[in-house]
Amino acid sequence: MTLFDTNLDKHNPTAEHLWNEVQNSIHFRELFDAVIDAMLLVDSSGQIMLANPAAQHLLGYTHDELRSLDVEQLMPARFRENHRHYRKQFLAEPRQRLMGSTCELAILNRHGEEVAVNISLSPIAIKEQAAKAIYILVTFIALDRRRQAENALRESEERLWLIKQAAGAGIFDIDCANGRIYCDERMRELWWNEADEIMTLGKFFSTVHLSDRAKCQKLFEEALNPEMEGKCRTAFRIINGSEHSERWIATLSQTQFDNGSAKRIVGIARDITERKLLEQTLQQQRNETELLFNKQVAILTAAAIAHELNSPLTAISAYSEVAQRALSVTPVDCDKAKEALSGCFDQAQLAGHKLYELIGFLQGREIETEKLNINRIVEDALLQARSDGYSEFHIILNLEPNIPPIKANKIHIQRILVNLIRNAVEAMRAANVVDSEITIAVKTLASEKMAVVTIEDNGPGIDQKVISQIFDPFFTTKPTGFGMGLSISRALIEANGGQLWIDPVYQDGAQFHFTLPLA
Amino acid sequence: MSNSSDFTVFIIDDDDAVRHSLCLMIEQEGFNVQTFENAENFLKNYPCQSNxxxxxxxxxxxxxxxxLQEALNNKEDTLPIVFLTGYGTIPQSVKAIKAGAVDFLTKPITREKLLTCIRSAVEECKKLLHADQQMRTAKSLLSKLTEREKEVLILVVEGYSNKEIxxxxxxxHRTVEVHRSKIMQKTGANHLLELKQIAQESNQCRLSS
Incomplete structure (x- = not known):
């Protein structure tokens, strides 16, 4: 191995001459060993002939050990087959090339660990006893994966930090095995925790507002269930007992499962108190606007009725007094009395007719009905009530599956349901009911071709003294109420061919029922 | 009733039955009644009558x-007005009263309230008639004065002394004294106060015009 030539195709005499000069001054082996990249000299069968110290260091083998190895033994199994194929191709047309320029290559070190590298191949022709043999110089350029990984990690941590700062989010990490919760600084701040305080699941649930606790515990159970996705997004209130303060928290978490059981739950928590307060204010404003609007509608309706009835009433009143006078004078003025009484009769008839016409106009003639799934309407009404700011109750739904369709006006029925739910929530709020609960049951009375919907709450119920008045227009027990809700609801249910009533003997709250005809 | 026989009540209402029933009621009290179904019709057809x-x-x-009230005020028509309304609002009634309405009644009305209003309208008319009478008397008294005497009268009523006049x-000074005594003689006024009243009744001293 005293001579080699990198230009096989053109046997350049000048280069050969030059090389002779070089090899006279520097021994090839010294040069080979001095290179800082790991290099192997491999013969055409793949046998390792030489390995420089950098290669010995990279691969963890001694020179002699490497010499006994085939180059393919350094390849991870998944590359071996392809490698043989490529080696044949390379030998058929040997030229300098870089392997793995498009994909990531790796070699195995002494411990069987993969080391990521780029590999370049250079064919070398060496004269051996007048015959020319081809050797391949393999150079490994090790990729500094660790530094790359560290950089990536640092960048991602910086990004995460920025996101956390911007969102004001705290991070928690629940160890499902022992119920401990690791909290970052912001998380402890959100929960009013001291720096050295150890957070546990028990403590966590004890801070959750009583009205939200059951919901949180249920979601936690679901997050632990390996059959679910493990993704959980929720919002709840937490209470600081010593400061009597309350905070709205939104969390987003993901459960990590290991062998079919939950290992840890990692997530972020954010303070959304301000947003919630804003939402509540907006909702309150919307409700007030609606109340004002309803009042205006009622006033205008009353004014329209008054306008229609006032003239006939004025005439009737005047005719009556005319008749009275005509009958009290001497001699009795019979003709005038008859004329006046006839006027009275006509005007009373006219008033009735006008009223009938007006009601017909206000009701907008026939109501439009369609086939409806009452279960779906109950669900929609619940959503509506919750988005209207009446959401703090626990709901129990006893729906009848495969219920036949009803025939009714969708908007009317939804409005009635929302109104009943709102009444229930307001009553429970006013009585400070902690574990407020609303049960809605739907069933069919096949014999009467009717569906029955029952709504009950666990509030204070309705005072027996006023129970007979609650469907009267303008009757209300609420300080800001207008007293039209139930009377309108009853009118609408009746217009849809059903009935609305309250169970007067129900003891555990208020219980309303309404029926609607099946289609 | 003889005192109301020459007094006419004009009823203006768009509702036939209201007009008819009120007409019967007011006729029972012995008043003349004329009914109109709208304001335009009334303006076109009502007789020039002040009682x-x-x-x-x-x-x-x-x-x-x-x-209609505004139109009548513009014509310097002095007929007292009793308003009837279905749903009387305070601003409207205030406006109506300020513009000289006698009263404001909410339908349905009672005979008693309506007649109280009509009676006060009758009184109002009497007062207006009396004032009108006085104005006419005062005007005829002042018409006897010469132009110079009228000039002196204006200054006397405004409170100037003979010397200033x-x-x-x-x-x-002497001529002024002669004019003054002629004025007193012609108007029959006994003293300065009576003279001032006559001048006022004849329409606020618009004598020169």
């Missing part, structure tokens, strides 16, 4: 009660 009153519906299609009109 009467108007029962006026506030809310009518077309010209409403307040507009003499200086202003560039006549002698």
């Amino acid at each position: 009467g009153c108007i029962i006026l519906d506030l809310n009518m299609p077309g010209m409403d009660g307040l507009q 003499a200086a202003q009109l560039q006549i002698s």
